[in-house]
Amino acid sequence: xxxxxxxxxxxxxxxxxxxxxxxxxxxxxxxxxxxxxxxxxxxxxxxxxxxxxxxxxxxxxxxxxxxxxxxxxxxxxxxxxxxxxxxxxxxxxxxxxxxxxxxxxxxxxxxxxxxxxxxxxxxxxxxxxxxxxxxxxxxxxxxxxxxxxxxxxxxxxxxxxxxxxxx
Amino acid sequence: xxxxxxxxxxxxxxxxxxxxxxxxxxxxxxxxxxxxxxxxxxxxxxxxxxxxxxxxxxxxxxxxxxxxxxxxxxxxxxxxxxxxxxxxxxxxxxxxxxxxxxxxxxxxxxx
Numbered sequence: 382x383x384x385x386x387x388x389x390x391x392x393x394x395x396x397x398x399x400x401x402x403x404x405x406x407x408x409x410x411x412x413x414x415x416x417x418x419x420x421x422x423x424x425x426x427x428x429x430x431x432x433x434x435x436x437x438x439x440x441x442x443x444x445x446x447x448x449x450x451x452x453x454x455x456x457x458x459x460x461x462x463x464x465x466x467x468x469x470x471x472x473x474x475x476x477x478x479x480x481x482x483x484x485x486x487x488x489x490x491x492x493x494x495x496x497x498x499x500x501x502x503x504x505x506x507x508x509x510x511x512x513x514x515x516x517x518x519x520x521x522x523x524x525x526x527x528x529x530x531x532x533x534x535x536x537x538x539x540x541x542x543x544x545x546x547x548x
Numbered sequence: 549x550x551x552x553x554x555x556x557x558x559x560x561x562x563x564x565x566x567x568x569x570x571x572x573x574x575x576x577x578x579x580x581x582x583x584x585x586x587x588x589x590x591x592x593x594x595x596x597x598x599x600x601x602x603x604x605x606x607x608x609x610x611x612x613x614x615x616x617x618x619x620x621x622x623x624x625x626x627x628x629x630x631x632x633x634x635x636x637x638x639x640x641x642x643x644x645x646x647x648x649x650x651x652x653x654x655x656x657x658x659x
Binding site: 482505 | 565568569571577578581583584585588612625645646
């Protein structure tokens with residue numbers, strides 16, 4: 382119980398710091414009035430978070446480490462690659478368009494990584510995650526090719542290692 | 549000078565992908581495929597245009613604000629696309645292959 386408390390205090394402290402930096406970056410003014418208003422809002426939000434955490438009981442950790450950054454850069458590469466594919470499809474004859482919809486198994490992916498995985502799929506053009514349940518993720522794609530790429534499990538593997546080591 | 553050229557290239561690329569997304573939105577045959585076309589505008593165009601604009605600032609707070617803007621757009625874009633697609637799916641909209649199949653079924657039943 383005490384370890385849980387320690388963890389949530391660290392969690393709250395990180396959020397307080399992040400929000401304070403966010404305020405300063407967005408405002409850019411250092412007058413007493415604006416700084417005190419900023420401090421007030423940070424305290425308000427952190428108090429809310431504290432209350433929510435005690436109801437929720439589940440403390441999500443910010444995965445803001447080097448590994449997450451590497452995943453982001455890899456994802457940006459994927460986004461550019463697949464947008465070029467979609468661009469080709471847009472400017473070519475649309476009769477070649479063969480959209481598919483498949484259910485991908487996700488029961489081997491850790492719970493936290495599923496959100497990341499589904500959002501990454503939607504973020505890359507050409508694939509769209511439509512529905513998710515305990516075992517399957519429905520994905521709609523413009524080409525069968527992109528489904529094959531997802532089914533090879535590269536993205537799923539990257540997303541799940543991220544959470545395993547981050548938590 | 550180099551930064552200006554680089555920024556111009558990024559902005560032109562962004563504009564091109566933006567037009568592509570718009571053309572795709574009109575050209576593609578059904579709802580789900582159109583969402584794909586719109587998601588090009590969502591992701592790549594955001595990145596290219598914001599990156600192009602970031603290079604035109606004096607690298608101060610405005611740069612940071614542009615960066616934060618890109619992060620939020622990239623977070624909300626897929627969420628909106630997913631919400632649209634999910635509610636369409638739950639509302640009973642069929643994808644292109646599925647609606648073709650059900651058309652053929654109803655034809656067979658008719659004949």
